[in-house]
Amino acid sequence: MQILGIDIGGTGIKGAPVDTETGTLLAERYRLLTPDSGKPKAMAKVVAKVAEHFDWKGPLGAGFPAVVQNGIVRSAANIDASWIDTDGEGLLRDVTGGLPVRLVNDADAAGIAEMTFGAGKDHKGVVMMLTVGTGIGSALFIKGVLVPNTELGHLEMNGEDAEKQASDAARQRKELSWKKWAKSFDQYLQMIERLFTPDLIILGGGAVKNFDNFASLLTVRAKVVPAQLLNEAGIIGAAMAAADLVN
């Protein structure tokens, strides 16, 4: 099946047509900047531009950095608050001239791709995918089945939102060395381990390009591995999440 996958992020909106059976991109991905306002209409227009770039007429799946329940956006940590309770699927359908649209949480999308084609392939245990970028996204899989919208980046750690301390953006903002950041991230993983005892933790997002700089500093019992599809996982998984729109 050929589906346009789009990864909507706080800084960039990128997409490519995906072969959902093989998990491969069918064209080079196209990326535009996320509008500064982060508001629904402005962001949706950029999604439409990505679809236009590919002259896309088929179904579209998009990953979004928020809780998405049946197409409706329910949270807004790193996007404009006016997204809350917006019918994201409806909005994208309208701006793309009526294309069939599926909208899901971005970490859930990346997790779906990793579990099918990447680091979690064939894993039947408890798998936690964490995307470490502007925020921390989470996707929990039990026997390969996703529990959507877990939002574990917002667990409280040291009295504050964990992603404000342990995301890649926090590392950059606080100008932390990898060693210092790893200490904070390890504290976060310890908390995840206490709550869910995952067999496998897959790390994706910006921080993972530097996996070798911090992997040896992590002390959790779970096996921790880098994502294999890297910055394509969000696009591939978003397309896969829309597969049921195709008859």
Ligand code: BGC
């Ligand atoms: C959002 C999540 C998202 C994560 C990664 C968090 O701030 O609440 O929905 O998955 O960032 O983008």
